Amino acid sequence: MLNSFKKLFSGKRLIILISFIIVSLILWNTYVFFKKFKQEEREKMEQFAYALERVGNTPNLDADMNLELKVLENNEIPCILTSVNGSIGEVHNLDENRTHDPFYLQDQLAKMKRQNKPIEINYLGRKEYIYYRDSDLLQKLTYYPIALILILGLFLGVIYLFFNSSKIADQNKLWTGMAKETAHQIGTPLSSLLGWVTILKTENINQEYVAEIEKDVDRLNIIANRFSKIGSSPNLERNNIIEITHNIFSYLESRSSKQVDFSFQTSNNEMYTKINKELYGWVIENLIKNAIDAMQGKGAVSIDISEDDQRIFVYVSDTGKGIPKSKFNQIFKPGFTTKKRGWGLGLSLSKRIIEDYHKGRIFVKKSELNKGTTFEIQLYKV
Structure with a gap:
């Protein structure tokens, strides 16, 4: 029984250790992927800033701007252009139904300032800043580790319940064995007491006393039977x-x-x-x-x-x-x-x-x- 408990405990620790290593590796890979994806978005925004700067600062309307225009059209990252004094200018890839709301724009600008450093450009002959926030995909990716940790917690909870139920089952078997052994051990002196009660009935003793002793002996017999029935279908x-x-x-x-x-x-x-x-x-x-x-x-x-x-x-x-x-x-x-x-x-x-x-x-x-x-x-x- 002791060896089985040791094996059970060791097995539980091994599973927890392996689960921890797997989750740690997934979290690390997620972090690396997140940083790489964030860097790629930064590069896209720098390309967007360069294209915007080129289009805004090129006086020749006949110049070939197909590449720059294509970069501007393909950008899906929400961004806001502001002046040096912080006033909001152009807005890209935000909710069109709410862009007229100054409170909404200020809220989005505050989020962008928290998430990323601005990109400085010279646009239409003046200095401006491009603020941008993480794309929807990148934002969803930030919640992935939390979901993974919750799944791990659920998984470990199931493991705990499984091993705990196994432990309880082993303990129940132990108590059942002890109860049956107790009933067996009581049986030997009980048989002897029954013999002594029979002898006392033939002696010149107050039979009321003998009857009470006999009740107690019968009581012991009932208790022994109770213990013998533990763990089995009565x-x-x-x-x-x-x-x-x-x-x-x-x-x-x-x-x-x-x-x-x-x-x-x-x-x-x-x-x-x-x-x-x-x-x-x-x-x-x-x-x-x-x-x-x-x-x-x-x-x-x-x-x-x-x-x-x-x-x-x-x-x-x-x-x-x-x-x-x-x-x-x-x-x-x-x-x-x-x-x-x-x-x-x-x-x-x-x-x-x-x-x-x-x-x-x-x-x-x-x-x-x-x-x-x-x-x-x-x-x-x-």
Whole structure:
């Protein structure tokens, strides 16, 4: 198991390193291409400036200006000519519908001044400056590295989720193996205890004591069966949920503080559903023990079972400290606990047992701070 974790970790680091190198190379090539393309645009604008200067300063109208005119016609880079004092003259390749707007022109001129150095020309006998901004293609190219980084982030996120899920799967296998091994280890002394209980029944001992010991031994056997079922698909059988719930309720009532008031109510003595007795009992036990802890050993715990045409509803209520509404879903996550002791697995296991194994639902029906909480379990009738 340790070697597999090492391999997993090394593989993740290698993929991240390779991804970083690839992206770095792409970003570097993009930067080189950007600088080269920007330099080519500068050269085009210098050619445009020269052609404009030649056309404006040539007095002979019969002179051959075909090349210069062709350069001027083929220029697609937005530019503005200004005088020495900054007043705007000619405008090229800007939105024709807005060139009459001085605010638009000043805004475009400000962008051009930020992006590129002006080109000085002698035009029509006076000094002027040509300001230009990057072409649309070059501007799109500036956003390419950002898009690439976002794609890399998404890619690394997918990698992280993949390896994290693999790690969680390996951890689940480890916990499953430990649970089954625990059940196996409990089995040996449990068999011995069963033998001792049989012997005690033949001795001159108060049989009430022996009966209570036998209940605890049976309880250990149930716990061992629960652990043995972790990680495997449990066998569901048609059972009377009223009887099973009441047995667990009575067992916990007899072993709890007398300061806790227990109440069990049901609309019918028989309600049948397909459940696994050990695992369902684990859920009820978790809810009752959590209720007692929430009340700090003093208060009231009640179970109310009702039904409709299709479902059975089990309500477990207490008069404890309550749960904030913001944590109604969070309490079912593995590791969440408000206790000084405990791993925060009880409600997580309960949710898995009810929803994954029994195809039912479990959730916080209502809760008020310092007044109490009610959990609701829904199971389908058979």
